[in-house]
Amino acid sequence: MARRRGQVDEKKSEAILDAAAALFADKGLQAKMDEIARLAGVSKQTVYNRFASKLEIAQALAAKRVEDIVAPLRTAGDPQTVLENLALTLLNRVCSADKVGSMRGVALVSVEAPEIAHAIYEAGPLKSLTVLAGWLQEQTRLGLLDVRDAEQAAEMFSGLVLGHGHLRAMLDVPQLAPEKRAARAREAARIFVTAHRPKSSPDRSVQATS
Template sequence: MARVAGQVDEAKTEAILDAALALFAEKGALTSMDAIARRAGVSRQTLYNRFASKVEIGQALAARRAAALTEPLRTGGEPAAVLAGYAEGLLHKMRGDTGPDALRGVALMSPTAPELAQAVYRAGPAEGLRRLSAWLAEQDRAGHLSIPDPDAAAEMYVGMIMGHGHLRTILNIPHPPFDLEARARETAARFLKAFAPG
């Protein structure tokens, strides 16, 4: 059965993003659009039809990651399950189960391509925090939690999840072994206790 045009286009877009992710991790801002096209197996015209610049590619990569990491916030589940699911996603990313090279790639780019690093941050981590903050505000309004400052609480929760491990990932230092699911559940439980309604 032949694929429809949209399926072919989506496959090429994903190939471009996957190629860019790998190359950004290897070479940082020195990655060229030509190299991305070659690695993706697409023509330069196909690449430029989808993304006008490395900044646009970086934004798309970060948005894709933010959407995946914040998926638990859209499930409508109980707060403990939602927060544990969110924590699991971040821990998988931090530990390297879903590509730690992305973090190192952005770190490599930031001094030489600050506009690219800023675009990636806005579309990825900052958007993830915004979504978590919005979810926390909803939980406050519903009376499930007591969170007077959802933005600050979102940053606190991400900090609780990542801890010192974020630095290990960026520096490519091995993580000590830990039970990821148990840590995610414990982090969620401690956060919920801290922000339990009075």
């Protein structure tokens, strides 16, 4: 069966983003739009039809990664289970082999064009923290957690999960082994939920969300 036009367009956009990610990791902003087009297997005009600039491509890449990372927050479950799934997703993203090049690509961009690096941060990591903070606020409203400063707590949870993950990726030193990530995710979620258990009922288990 022939694919509909929307499906074809989506495949082309994905190919462009994949090509851009590879080239940005290798060359930073020195990567050219025609190189991206060539690697993606599309015309240069097709690239410009979807993304007016390399900034728009970088923002789209960051936004796509955010949606992949925060997906566990869209699922039902008790706070500890949801946070454990989020932590494991985050670890697998940051500790993956292809993340090394991505981190270095952002570092290159930050030197050449700090405004683009800031835009990538706002569309990516900051957006992830904002989504997590909103989720923590909702859990507090439901009485399942007691989080006083959701934005600070979101950043602290990220740090608790990743440890030196970003630094290891930047320096290309061995990451946390895959077989240890689940245990790290489980412990990070346990510590966080214990620290933010509702004070009015310290002995009860955190109940599942409806």
